[in-house]
Amino acid sequence: xxxxxxxxxxxxxxxxxxxxxxxxxxxxxxxxxxxxxxxxxxxxxxxxxxxxxxxxxxxxxxxxxxxxxxxxxxxxxxxxxxxxxxxxxxxxxxxxxxxxxxxxxxxxxxxxxxxxxxxxxxxxxxxxxxxxxxxxxxxxxxxxxxxxxxxxxxxxxxxxxxxxxxxxxxxxxxxxxxxxxxxxxxxxxxxxxxxxx
Amino acid sequence: xxxxxxxxxxxxxxxxxxxxxxxxxxxxxxxxxxxxxxxxxxxxxxxxxxxxxxxxxxxxxxxxxxxxxxxxxxxxxxxxxxxxxxxxxxxxxxxxxxxxxxxxxxxxxxxxxxxxxxxxxxxxxxxxxxxxxxxxxxxxxxxxxxxxxxxxxxxxxxxxxxxxxxxxxxxxxxxxxxxxxxxxxxxxxxxxxxxxx
Numbered sequence: 591x592x593x594x595x596x597x598x599x600x601x602x603x604x605x606x607x608x609x610x611x612x613x614x615x616x617x618x619x620x621x622x623x624x625x626x627x628x629x630x631x632x633x634x635x636x637x638x639x640x641x642x643x644x645x646x647x648x649x650x651x652x653x654x655x656x657x658x659x660x661x662x663x664x665x666x667x668x669x670x671x672x673x674x675x676x677x678x679x680x681x682x683x684x685x686x687x688x689x690x691x692x693x694x695x696x697x698x699x700x701x702x703x704x705x706x707x708x709x710x711x712x713x714x715x716x717x718x719x720x721x722x723x724x725x726x727x728x729x730x731x732x733x734x735x736x737x738x739x740x741x742x743x744x745x746x747x748x749x750x751x752x753x754x755x756x757x758x759x760x761x762x763x764x765x766x767x768x769x770x771x772x773x774x775x776x777x778x779x780x781x782x783x784x785x786x787x
Numbered sequence: 788x789x790x791x792x793x794x795x796x797x798x799x800x801x802x803x804x805x806x807x808x809x810x811x812x813x814x815x816x817x818x819x820x821x822x823x824x825x826x827x828x829x830x831x832x833x834x835x836x837x838x839x840x841x842x843x844x845x846x847x848x849x850x851x852x853x854x855x856x857x858x859x860x861x862x863x864x865x866x867x868x869x870x871x872x873x874x875x876x877x878x879x880x881x882x883x884x885x886x887x888x889x890x891x892x893x894x895x896x897x898x899x900x901x902x903x904x905x906x907x908x909x910x911x912x913x914x915x916x917x918x919x920x921x922x923x924x925x926x927x928x929x930x931x932x933x934x935x936x937x938x939x940x941x942x943x944x945x946x947x948x949x950x951x952x953x954x955x956x957x958x959x960x961x962x963x964x965x966x967x968x969x970x971x972x973x974x975x976x977x978x979x980x981x982x983x984x
Contacts, residue, residue, distance in 0.1 A: 627903060629826045702899060705954050706824060717956065743948060743967035746960065750947015751940060757902050757954050759914065763943065770940035778975035 608650075612660070615640045615647060619661035624696035628703035631657050655710050658703055662716050665700065668724045677731055681748070681772045682765075684728050688752045689762050698756040705757075725749060735779035744775050805847075809857070812837045812844060816858035821893035825900035828854050852907050855900055859913050862897065865921045874928055878945070878969045879962075881925050885949045886959050895953040922946060932976035941972050 618640035622631050636657055637644045651657050669691040671683030691697045704720070707713040725745060732744045751771040755761045763771075815837035819828050833854055834841045848854050866888040868880030888894045901917070904910040922942060929941045948968040952958045960968075 629903075698902075701955050702902060705895075705899060705957065706826075721956070739961075739963045739967045740971060743960075743964050743971060746948045746951060746964065747944035747968055747971065750951040751943045753955065754943060754947040754951050758898050758950065759918070760902065760906060763940075764936075766936045767940050767943065770936040771944055774937060774940060774944065774975045775971060777978050778971045781974050781978045 611642065611646065611650070613664075615642060615651070615657075616660045616664035619657045620664040623658065623661045623703050624699050627699060628658065628706050631661065631703070633657065655707050655713060658707055659712055659716055662700065662704065662720060665695070665720065668697075668720070669695070670727050673727070673731075677734060678772060678776060681728070681731055681776070682769055684731065685748060685752050685768045685772070686765070688724070688728075688749075689768070692752070692756050692762060698753070698760075701753060702757055732775070735776065736782075740782075744779075747771070748775065808839065808843065808847070810861075812839060812848070812854075813857045813861035816854045817861040820855065820858045820900050821896050824896060825855065825903050828858065828900070830854065852904050852910060855904055856909055856913055859897065859901065859917060862892070862917065865894075865917070866892070867924050870924070870928075874931060875969060875973060878925070878928055878973075879966055881928065882945060882949050882965045882969070883962070885921070885925075885946075886965070889949070889953050889959060895950070895957075898950060899954055929972070932973065933979075937979075941976075944968070945972065 615636060619631055619636045622635055622639060626635075631654060633644050633647045633651075633654070637647045640647075647657070651660060669687045671680060671687040673680045674683075688697070700720075704713060704717045728748060729741070729745050732741055732748070736744050748771055751763055751768065755763055812833060816828055816833045819832055819836060823832075828851060830841050830844045830848075830851070834844045837844075844854070848857060866884045868877060868884040870877045871880075885894070897917075901910060901914045925945060926938070926942050929938055929945070933941050945968055948960055948965065952960055
């Protein structure tokens with residue numbers, strides 16, 4: 591989109607061109623990551639899809655991890671469930687929304703892509719941001735019934751019910767497995783009693 | 788190792804040579820998969836490490852998925868906990884053994900490698916074999932206290948506590964998170980009562 595005539599933002603001229611290139615390349619890198627696989631995110635493939643030269647890509651994003659990081663930046667809002675106030679309904683809804691994101695946004699490939707670069711510091715920050723945004727509502731709901739190390743365990747267990755089969759086996763849990771996992775956690779929390787404030 | 792003079796096994800001559808090549812290449816492919824990453828499992832890299840020509844590798848294992856399948860075949864016994872008879876101790880021990888396998892055998896890379904090829908039928912069979920062997924003891928223990936869809940959910944939840952952080956974040960759960968996840972499941976099973984026989 592051309593800047594409007596009154597546009598005095600720092601994004602005009604040279605900067606705007608860089609920002610546009612960045613957005614185009616990020617979108618293309620995300621497309622390769624989710625449509626193909628993280629192996630496929632190479633300078634050659636992303637340059638081809640974005641319509642820029644490989645030289646341009648190498649100048650701004652010298653390594654493959656830069657391209658993966660750029661792709662993750664373009665990911666946008668993760669899917670969440672609109673909360674009803676009933677914790678069982680909302681936990682099930684949140685896990686179903688996550689499952690939906692695996693289908694529509696190919697979050698399994700995003701997760702695997704992140705995992706492959708887990709040892710790179712730059713990737714760790716992006717991953718933490720995505721995880722905080724992805725797990726936030728689940729964690730907040732579980733904090734109403736669990737705390738401390740059991741809260742950590744429960745977040746990991748419920749995330750795992752959806753993420754693990756998709757990453758490990760390429761399958762997704764049925765509604766009844768999702769509901770059963772929520773019931774296991776809630777029944778356990780009930781037996782333990784409310785967390786201390 | 789040279790066959791002993793009395794060796795009349797079907798593995799002699801031509802067959803023995805093929806079997807030896809297969810074992811050498813499988814070991815090299817597994818080494819590349821676990822020391823590097825599944826992207827690195829290429830005919831060129833495995834041939835170099837195994838000391839065979841690329842042509843030999845292409846002749847016997849034409850595709851990259853063949854090389855990954857061969858690597859998984861060479862994986863050997865998965866680590867398990869020696870059972871004591873106390874279910875809490877044994878579930879915790881089993882998850883700790885799985886965590887140990889991620890460190891020593893790089894099972895996280897094995898799992899990610901399998902996941903990248905999840906849609907290939909040949910890989911599905913190998914994966915099911917590895918999963919049955921890996922999850923067998925955990926499933927048998929949980930079947931003493933849960934059944935039906937809750938048994939499936941619990942297997943997935945406890946596997947997820949160990950596998951998910953390692954695949955998604957490159958981290959491993961502490962002993963107290965493992966114990967807390969076992970406690971959540973066992974407390975829940977207690978509240979529900981014993982499964983029907």
